[in-house]
Amino acid sequence: MQTILYARVSTADQTIEHQETQARQAGFKIDQVVADHGVSGLSTRLRDRTEGKRLFDMLRRGDTLVVRWVDRLGRNYRDVCDTIQEFLAKGVTVRTVINNMTFDGATTDPIQQAVRDALIAFMAATAQAQAEATKEAQKAGIEHARADTTVDNYRGRKPSYDREDVRLVQDMVSQGKGPSDIAKETNLTRQTIIRIRDRPAQAEAALVAWGL
The missing domain is CATH 3.40.50.1390 (Resolvase, N-terminal catalytic domain)
Incomplete structure (x- = not known):
């Protein structure tokens, strides 16, 4: 085995x-x-x-x-x-x-099998829904960055996160975890986690602006 x-x-x-x-x-x-x-x-x-x-x-x-x-x-x-x-x-x-x-x-x-299969289905549906939401957030972030005429001159502070962090935070949020719990399992601050959770388009725009 x-x-x-x-x-x-x-x-x-x-x-x-x-x-x-x-x-x-x-x-x-x-x-x-x-x-x-x-x-x-x-x-x-x-x-x-x-x-x-x-x-x-x-x-x-x-x-x-x-x-x-x-x-x-x-x-x-x-x-x-x-x-x-x-x-x-x-x-x-x-x-x-x-x-x-x-x-x-x-x-x-049969009852335990039904519960197991329902949980698998829920997790699979969450994975697809999160992927679709991420695509929309990335699209919005790119459009936001392009529309912001100050991006080329002033990109702001470099993000303390990367795309892998964004995906991880979004995955854990979709599982019902709060900022404090996520912070314990990642190297991100609560503020960063809340920013990614509540303003995904801006989070993506920052990554785009810095070419990350």
Whole structure:
């Protein structure tokens, strides 16, 4: 039996190392890391990614698949649900670093299965909704930066966060976590977290202005 971490980054400013470090700090004993670089989780299915498709051959009954959150598997509702259910049917346990969620196919109780499947569906729907919201925020941020005639002359203070931080904060907010709890799990201040949460377009505009 082995524990495999699957990591995915869609932009150059994100890092696989960050996801691996976060998993190990959370207490996961990782035997192998499988990662895809520069791949969108919204438009590309897991089995259509160079490394993602390897998981379907690598994982065996009794193995554990670890992901930072289900959005690493994908941000398309149907793809995420189908992927997790396929792994569970193979006897693979799926665990998340954030909130330490565990999904397996061990239970035969129909009520417990229904609750498990409903939670998987909710998480998958949240991943897609967050991706769509992020796209809109990025679009608004770019338009805001372009419309601001002072951007070229004065960009303001350089953001203390990057796009990976923005995605992480938005993921945790979507899970119902407050600024104080998020601050404990990240290197960001409460003020920064609140700014990202309440003014996503401005947060994106600052990244655009600084070319981040």
